[in-house]
Amino acid sequence: MMRNILLIIFSFFFLISCENEDIDKGYVIEINEKYELIYPNNFPELTFDTIKYPITKNGVKLGKMLFYEGKLSRDNTISCGSCHIQEFAFTHHGHNVSHGIEGKLGIRNAPAIQNLAFAKNFMWDGVIHDLTRQSLAPISDVNEMDSTIEEIVSKLKKEEKYKSSFRAAFGSNEINGEKILIALGQFMAVMISSNSKFDQFLSGNISLTENEQKGYEIFQQKCSTCHSGTLQTDESFRNTGHYYNSQYADGGRFRVTLDSIDFMKFKVPSLRNIELTAPYMHDGRYYSLEAVLNFYSEGVQDNKNLDPLLKQNGRIGIPISNQEKNYLLDFLKTLTDQDFITNKNFAEF
Amino acid sequence: MNLIKNITIKSILSVLTIFCIISCNSDDDYAEINDGETGKIQLKFENGFDNLGPIVLNQTTQTSSNHQKHKFSTLKYIISNIVLIDEKGEEFRYHYNNPDKGAFIVNQENAIANVVYIDLDEIPQNKYTKIRFGLGINPDSYLLGHDGQAIFWDKAKTEGMTWSWATGYIFAKLEGFYGENSIENPFQNHTGNMGDALANGTANLYREITLNLPTTARVTNQIKPAIHILANLNQFLSGENQLILDESNQNAMGSSEHLQKVSDNLAKMFRVDHVHND
Numbered sequence: 001m002m003r004n005i006l007l008i009i010f011s012f013f014f015l016i017s018c019e020n021e022d023i024d025k026g027y028v029i030e031i032n033e034k035y036e037l038i039y040p041n042n043f044p045e046l047t048f049d050t051i052k053y054p055i056t057k058n059g060v061k062l063g064k065m066l067f068y069e070g071k072l073s074r075d076n077t078i079s080c081g082s083c084h085i086q087e088f089a090f091t092h093h094g095h096n097v098s099h100g101i102e103g104k105l106g107i108r109n110a111p112a113i114q115n116l117a118f119a120k121n122f123m124w125d126g127v128i129h130d131l132t133r134q135s136l137a138p139i140s141d142v143n144e145m146d147s148t149i150e151e152i153v154s155k156l157k158k159e160e161k162y163k164s165s166f167r168a169a170f171g172s173n174e175i176n177g178e179k180i181l182i183a184l185g186q187f188m189a190v191m192i193s194s195n196s197k198f199d200q201f202l203s204g205n206i207s208l209t210e211n212e213q214k215g216y217e218i219f220q221q222k223c224s225t226c227h228s229g230t231l232q233t234d235e236s237f238r239n240t241g242h243y244y245n246s247q248y249a250d251g252g253r254f255r256v257t258l259d260s261i262d263f264m265k266f267k268v269p270s271l272r273n274i275e276l277t278a279p280y281m282h283d284g285r286y287y288s289l290e291a292v293l294n295f296y297s298e299g300v301q302d303n304k305n306l307d308p309l310l311k312q313n314g315r316i317g318i319p320i321s322n323q324e325k326n327y328l329l330d331f332l333k334t335l336t337d338q339d340f341i342t343n344k345n346f347a348e349f
Numbered sequence: 350m351n352l353i354k355n356i357t358i359k360s361i362l363s364v365l366t367i368f369c370i371i372s373c374n375s376d377d378d379y380a381e382i383n384d385g386e387t388g389k390i391q392l393k394f395e396n397g398f399d400n401l402g403p404i405v406l407n408q409t410t411q412t413s414s415n416h417q418k419h420k421f422s423t424l425k426y427i428i429s430n431i432v433l434i435d436e437k438g439e440e441f442r443y444h445y446n447n448p449d450k451g452a453f454i455v456n457q458e459n460a461i462a463n464v465v466y467i468d469l470d471e472i473p474q475n476k477y478t479k480i481r482f483g484l485g486i487n488p489d490s491y492l493l494g495h496d497g498q499a500i501f502w503d504k505a506k507t508e509g510m511t512w513s514w515a516t517g518y519i520f521a522k523l524e525g526f527y528g529e530n531s532i533e534n535p536f537q538n539h540t541g542n543m544g545d546a547l548a549n550g551t552a553n554l555y556r557e558i559t560l561n562l563p564t565t566a567r568v569t570n571q572i573k574p575a576i577h578i579l580a581n582l583n584q585f586l587s588g589e590n591q592l593i594l595d596e597s598n599q600n601a602m603g604s605s606e607h608l609q610k611v612s613d614n615l616a617k618m619f620r621v622d623h624v625h626n627d
Contacts, residue, residue, distance in 0.1 A: 094623070096403060097462050105462045243408040247462065279402060285409075286402040294401070299410065 063187025
């Protein structure tokens, strides 16, 4: 009897000590294989620096854990995945601007997370140039996650699963900010959407319907100067004649350069999975794609910074007939990638 | 020895079971409805144009079904007599015909990220499947007299939602600009009853609206549901009454025929987009 009780007490101590102390138990480090990025030939050149930040299977796995980790926010309630929801191509569907901790509101519509390994800069104003630094912005923003790297490191250090995951990804138990950011960067870098109907069309596997084809032709004539290339963005910043929304006091690129010529310029977004990412524009001011097309045909407001492409031949905006809009909508829906939004490798559960 | 061993195992098991029960209970608490206890609920009003986007004052420009462009510079309306209806059809009336406690002004100027919030407390814990509310102030409430609603009257007065007492409340205040090509003609449409509508023999513009909730709103100790209501302001000019603004009605105050049509249109503008149970 006594022996049993002692045994139980002893094992309790053992369990407790395991949880609290940082003992290197001499685990064999998991083999950390390289993660091969697979994408079509017609995609732009990779911008993610895989020499500086080699992408590994364990790094991506850790990045995904962190992406869905509420402890990245001050009150443990908001993860990256709270506003970047897979079913909606990693946007915050139905929310014009993002909601952070304690119900606080941000100023911008959460952009899609997809094909970022090919992007030259990030955010609606392009303030960030390195995907492994991107996560710092939402983590530290007082209206989003309102936390700090120090706070996150101290929370993660208390969890056994992170010790082993950091070890598997980076070879040592140590948890630090640099590793957190790089792991998140690796996860986001592998989030490639490349199997839409449009991709299959480009690779010659299928053909578009007559209406989609017409839409594609109109798109090439009227939209593809800015929405250029396979990812439908030239990554420029443009003033498209949208009013300044005083609710959010957001001047766009002006916030970065403080040059008045950049007032109300925003980054041309990729149109991948656009069917799924309503509401639209930097502040979610349009409920639907129809509203966006109506804006470009009828609603563009002239101003001194208006992009010259939107005032050609003495007309403000882009002339698009109602019939053309229907064709364009048919085409835009070919950019939806079901594989991407259901891919288990990116899913929370 | 064996007996003692059994007792030890049994006591460990019972301790474990108790822990399990405790943890199960705390899960249940979250969704558990306690009869006789109250909770909170939040109404979120988002004013928008259905096929366009949320309304930003002086900015969002819409074209009506009669091809009139228009935008709002002021957009306010009174919500009152909120009723929550449960699965069995039983109604909880929130300060019914008591404007001081049960009437609210939805003012687009106060929108935060395009949403105007109304917080209601002391709501009986229950699963609610419908909501009903009034647009404007019920004539019966008005009959309480000024003393019976001095707090709300003052609030409404500060918000510019009253005429004099004899004339009564402004139920909905829609102001802005309209035009065919350029949008420069001002309009002011203020709907409301002319005092005691029954005694004065004037039209009653108070309307009640019942909406189904797409998911049940569950009020518990832990859950404060938020009911997100979209108001589609296309109804103003492009509702069941397709209206054209012109010199005859661009400055309309009271309960004229035009404003009766506006009221009927506005009564159809609401729908519940979603409910958050958290």
